[in-house]
Each structure stands twice: as C-alpha cells, then as structure tokens.
Amino acid sequence: MNKSKEEIAEDSNVSSNFIHSIIDEYVEANPNNKIHTRFPPEPNGYLHIGHAKAICIDFGTAQKYNGLCNLRFDDTNPTKEDVEYVESIKEDVKWLGFDWGDRLYYASNYFDKFYDYAVKLIKKGKAYVDDLNAEQIREYRGTLTEPGKNSPHRDRSVEENLDLFERMKKGEFPDGSRVLRAKMDMASPNLNMRDPVIYRISHASHHNTGDKWCIYPMYDYAHPLEDAIEGITHSLCTLEFEDHRPLYDWVLRECEVENPPRQIEFARLNVTNMVTSKRKLKAFVDDAVVDGWDDPRMPTISGLRRRGYTPEAIRDFCDRVGVAKADSMVDIALLEHCLRDDLKLKASRVMAVLDPIKVVITNYPEGQVEYLEVENNQESPEMGSREVPFSRILYIDREDFMENPPKKYFRLFPGNEVRFKNAYFVKCNEVIKDENGEIVELHCTYDPETKSGSGFTGRKVKGTIHWVSAQHAIDAEVRLYDYLLVEDEENEGEMKLNSESLKVQKAKLEPALGEAKSGDKFQFIRHGYFSVDTKDTTKEKLVFNRTVSLKSSWKK
CATH class of the missing domain: 3.90.800.10 (Glutamyl-tRNA Synthetase; Domain 3)
Structure with missing residues (x-):
C-alpha cells in the first residue's frame, strides 16, 4: 500500500521535489492505487551519467511511495539495437543499487x-x-x-x-x-x-x-501504450519530451485506454566536460577515439564503474543535483566531490611512486629489512593497519626532490632533512647523475633515533614524503586520466577532444598492493584515488586507473 502524506513527510531519507508534489495529490485522490513508474531505456547504446539521474528518479520515486518500478526496453528500432546493450543496461541498473524484481519487459513483447x-x-x-x-x-x-x-x-x-x-x-x-x-x-x-x-x-x-x-512502431506511438499496458501511473521523462506530451495523451485517448498514465517531465542532466548523447558517444567508440564504451574517460556508467566510481557517489551526486523543471549545466567538480566524500572513508591510503628515483640510505645496514606498522586509513580506524618494509634502497617520486629548490620547498634537496612517511628522518648528501646529466640516484643518511612512533621529540622537519622499498616494490601500470573534453580556447563556448586525456606511467608500489583484486580502490598518498582496472589487469600485469585527484575544486 502507498505511504500516507504524513509518512512520506517523515521519511527523511528521501528528498522531495515537484514530481513528488504532483504524486502527493494523486495519492490523496487515489489512496488505494499503487504508484508505478518505469525506467525505459532504448537498447541502442550504453547508459551514461544522465541515465543515472533518470534511474534514481524512476526507482527512487517508486521506493518513496512503496510502489513499483519496471525496467522496460523500448526496443522499437531493430536497426540500432543489440543484445550487448540490453545486458549492459541491466548490469548498470543493478550496480547502481536498484532492483526491478520480476518486472523486466520489452516493448517488442507488445508488438x-x-x-x-x-x-x-x-x-x-x-x-x-x-x-x-x-x-x-x-x-x-x-x-x-x-x-x-x-x-x-x-x-x-x-x-x-x-x-x-x-x-x-x-x-x-x-x-x-x-x-x-x-x-x-x-x-x-x-x-x-x-x-x-x-x-x-x-x-x-x-x-x-x-x-x-x-x-x-515509432517511439512516440509505442511509448504511451507500453506505459498503459504495464499499468504505469506516472511516466517520468526528460524535458525534451514536453512538446511530445500532447501526442502521448492523444494516443492514449484515441486508443481508448482506461486509467491512462500521466507524463511528467524533468530537466535532463548536463555536466561540464561530459557528453550525454548516445549518438556522440557511439561515434567516439566507432572512431576509436576511446577504448570502447567502458573506457574510463567515458561518461557511461560502465566507464565510470571501470574508472573506480562507486554507486553511492553517483546516487549522492544525483540527489544533490536534485530534480528541476529547467535545464542547466552542473559542474563536474560536484561529481568528483561526491566521489571523494565516499572514498575518503573507504579507501586504504598506500604509498605508490609514479616516477621513481632511487634513494640509497648509505648508513643503513645492508641486507636489513624493517617492517613498519602503518594505519590503513586514519579516518577509519576500524580498517586496521598493515606492515610496510623499509630497507637500504628505496624509491621516491622524482617530484619530491630538487637539486636547486626555490624558497619554501620543504621536500628533499641536498643538505635538507625530511621525514620518510611512517619511518625515519632522512638527509640528502649526494646526487648521482648519468652521462646526460639526468639524476639517477640519491645518496642519503638516516637518523635511527627518529623512528616514527618511537616517541622522538627532538628536532623538527617541515617535509614528509612517501617511499617504497626497492627490494619489495610491485611493478604496475598507472593510467592518469583527464577530461575527454576540454574547452576550446580558440572557439569560446565550444568543447574539443583533449589530446592529453590519458597518460600511462610505470610505477613502483608498496608490496601490499600485490594482493589487490580487480576493482579494489586505494588512495595513493598525494597522487589521488586509484582503482584496479577491471578489464586489463591480469596475473602478469597490474593496472591502476586514477579515479579522481585529491584536490577538490567544488565550491559548496
């Protein structure tokens, strides 16, 4: 049975909007009718972030009113449809956390x-x-x-x-x-x-x-009849169908349908630096601009999933965007903010060196290895800790060293001392270069009295850098993603493909990551959040995708 208006008002887990106000009036006039919605994708491509909003609205509205939501494929155009798309859509809806029960339908069943x-x-x-x-x-x-x-x-x-x-x-x-x-x-x-x-x-x-x-049948003819056949009470769709509503109502009226559903339009989701057109996304795939529909640069749900996004972050984003009557553009920074908000309490914080430079601790005993206890996530103590090996030869990121640093540079440079995270104070004494003048190795010394967690209260250092033991390091391919589309500086207001949307690096990771499984998510200290690639990772090759950087540009 539908919830009463009072019960709905008390449900603090569901955001209200103008659609719910319309349905509230319907519930008051028809207290014995169950609210019934549907998510009706056309299986002519993979779902994108805009569909995620529609899924949340369709299924979320049904949940709010203790009603039902169907998953129905509007498969009325055989020249553009494929079983591959059908299966991908089902996977996406389930991954987002919604369930259609036994209500999986096809328009073609009603031909x-x-x-x-x-x-x-x-x-x-x-x-x-x-x-x-x-x-x-x-x-x-x-x-x-x-x-x-x-x-x-x-x-x-x-x-x-x-x-x-x-x-x-x-x-x-x-x-x-x-x-x-x-x-x-x-x-x-x-x-x-x-x-x-x-x-x-x-x-x-x-x-x-x-x-x-x-x-x-054409979509505009079939769609209202599909809704009517399935007993849909409220047909929720995006704003471009507002001008089609008279046709929707005409079909129902002239076909003499009893208890016709009501079409309600809401603003579609437009996000900066993202394309929400299946036609354009398909062109990217067909023209090999990207590596398939699930390329981590794509705004498809499968692409976001492969990149490391979580369903909780996407649902949170859709909820924060809200349900409006007029189209607008949403800053992609909000989507990334929602993702960071979700991952910061879930992802283990680990050490990864993306551009390695060798460090030799000359006064550290050869052959010695120490295992240092490190918290997995300081904000989530329940995630426990792990042991990280420390040895004579280490790797640090090249950007953490400068031979001739500017003022207020607090990382490693000749004569300067920094803390190696969760380990010791380390001082750079000598820089080794190759025949081309490239820095290939740093010779340093450590102070054994400064071990992290030992209660050392002596001198202070301003810089802390991460590191990986060379002897124990795990090799991995790291893919650094940027936006697929960026603003075209020559044509104001236009977008263009970003030639720098993907950079691939060979990285050295702490050994705990050798046990990482497909889809596992981590925060690489100072580098951002990363996820084990679900497509290209094998037993022989470990691939990480950067999901999102650490720095947020979202203004609350």
Missing part, C-alpha cells in the same frame, strides 16, 4: 497489441497509410511559422488504409515506400501533432522477435 491499436485508429479514421517518402513528409510538415500541408493520401478510405496496412505487415512493400501516420492537425502550432508517423517499414531482424515483423 501484436500495438498493431491492433493501429488498426483501431484506422477504423476510427484517426490514421492513414501515406506514400510520401521521408523527404516529402518533411517538406509537407511546414515550419514553426508556417502550417503544414495535407498529404494527397490523407483522405484514403478506411478500407483502403486497412488493406495497405495489412500488406505492409505482410512485407509487400520496400523500406521507406509507405508509412502509417496519425491523422491529427497539419496546422497545429506543435509540429509533433502534424500527422506524425506511427509505423514504418523496416525489413530488419529484431534482437527479440527475429524476423516476425517488417513494420515497427
């Missing part, structure tokens, strides 16, 4: 009913078979300022239309030669109401129905 409804429209004089081709239909349609013209085939008799539509179904006509159009008003100020096409011929095999059909 017989759609056909029967079309016959009904023809018999009522509300639909006709048109011989105009696509270009002619566009010409006859008119413009925003000029009315359209009636097709010369608009006044065919009911009998002729029924015969032609039946023959279309039987496959007697080639693709594009005839369509079925709804008979509305060619002078309507709403172009969507100017006798829209509701069926077209396509001799294409369908992923679900095979070769049973050679005519397929």
